[in-house]
Amino acid sequence: MxxxxxxxxxxxxxxxxxxxxxxxxxxxxxxxxxxxxxxxxxxxxxxxxxxxxxxxxxxxxxxxxxxxxxxxxxxxxxxxxxxxxxxxxxxxxxxxxxxxxxxxxxxxxxxxxxxxxxxxxxxxxxxxxxxxxxxxxxxxxxxxxxxxxxxxYRWTPQEEVFADINDWWRANAAEGKVSVLTGYALGKAQRLLHGLDSSIGRIYTHGAIENTNEVIRAQGIKLPDTIRVSKEINKKDYPGQLVLSTPGAVGQPWIKKFGQISLGAASGWMTLRGARRRRGADRGFVLSDxxxxxxxxxxxxxxxxxxxxxxxxxxxxxxxxxxxxxxxxxxxxxxxxxxxxxxxxxxxxxxx
The missing domain is CATH 3.60.15.10 (Ribonuclease Z/Hydroxyacylglutathione hydrolase-like)
Structure with a gap:
């Protein structure tokens, strides 16, 4: 010692x-x-x-x-x-x-x-x-x-929540929309990545989330492949894909680059309808750490x-x-x- x-x-x-x-x-x-x-x-x-x-x-x-x-x-x-x-x-x-x-x-x-x-x-x-x-x-x-x-506050088993999230993504992809899903950069974002079905499409990440992912991957912890959102990415590449965003970025000009989106929020607060409205989300997924x-x-x-x-x-x-x-x-x-x-x-x- x-x-x-x-x-x-x-x-x-x-x-x-x-x-x-x-x-x-x-x-x-x-x-x-x-x-x-x-x-x-x-x-x-x-x-x-x-x-x-x-x-x-x-x-x-x-x-x-x-x-x-x-x-x-x-x-x-x-x-x-x-x-x-x-x-x-x-x-x-x-x-x-x-x-x-x-x-x-x-x-x-x-x-x-x-x-x-x-x-x-x-x-x-x-x-x-x-x-x-x-x-x-x-x-x-x-x-x-x-x-x-x-x-x-009583949680649904996480397997059911992730099934709903992935179904939401599939439906949006079929309509040519970008699925923007919000989660905190440390903890929630990695848990969402762990439960997403990456066979549906590509997963893009906000820079704050990707920075945290890099720290975690460097520890030898496996996470699904992700692509950092950057200016070099053609806007035509986003439709049908999923963007994992921090909640605070939703109200910023950053979000406009994705065009037609469906916004989902993952949080324990989504238990209450008012919380979803305050965050401007189309879908609220009750998932808490x-x-x-x-x-x-x-x-x-x-x-x-x-x-x-x-x-x-x-x-x-x-x-x-x-x-x-x-x-x-x-x-x-x-x-x-x-x-x-x-x-x-x-x-x-x-x-x-």
Missing amino acids: GNLLLFISVTNAMALLEFTDRGIYCARADVYIDPWKPVDRALITHGHADHSRWGMKAYLSTHSAGPVIKYRLGDIRLQTVGYGEVTTINGVKFSFHPAGHIIGSAQIRVEYKGEIWVASGDYKLEDDGLSEAYEPVKCQHFITESTFGLPV HCDWPQLLEAIDLTGAENIYVTHGYTAIFSRHLRTLGLNAVELETEYEGELAEMETKQETMKG
Whole structure:
């Protein structure tokens, strides 16, 4: 463990985890989990912008999350560990476990003298075949999101969703239209690629998505063949094909180059018709990299935890429901944003 000396610290504080104005803090080890303000040492669950921020002196993540974190944050001091590998800091044991959210995402297990906490970050139970599949971790204290923590959110199996997406693409191709499908540059875009039927036609990608794809492919992770949208491509090549776009690019001049399009949006928010209208989509496909209502409850049950801390989403409603189940549940104010934070930055949008 010599390569982890940056994370070794000694302190006399006895609290295991506490919630501060900088993030989730372990005073005994003097480290933060997914801090939103600059700190000396940060343990990062995954690469989305609300969990992985610039300005920390040292970062620790999983091996498979590391490349995209460095791509997004630039020249940072980053060390990585494997899933299940234990790092002990001043007697506190830390380990990363698959969260199933995106490639490299992790829950962070924290143990000291028999007391076990798990900070789950963002997670989903459905195995998408691309991310490392979620693994429940037993604990007494569980920190959870509730991005879709309302009973109305109940996902259709992903196989059915992808069948609908591919049928939509085929129908558009038959009419000579370009199918423009939106998904966040990190996570959702790669999951969509994994489920698309590339025998229907060619798949073109927005620059922000393709940049992320290149980072992921360089790790040895296979993705379907894609073509970066560029000025060199003849507009006559697009009809019948599919363009994978970031949501933010839809309202930009970039979208006009494709001519007659059918716009599809893939998101958990597509459960509600109003969300589809706000995004101007012809079709909404309900596909999320977060848990729905039943999966959130299942995940909490699998941990065996009696103490639940709800950090973002429908925190008040979800924590109140957990209390009716006999759990000690509280909602907490954090700067995590769930699926909203997975929107690309303005800078990424301009990379198209």
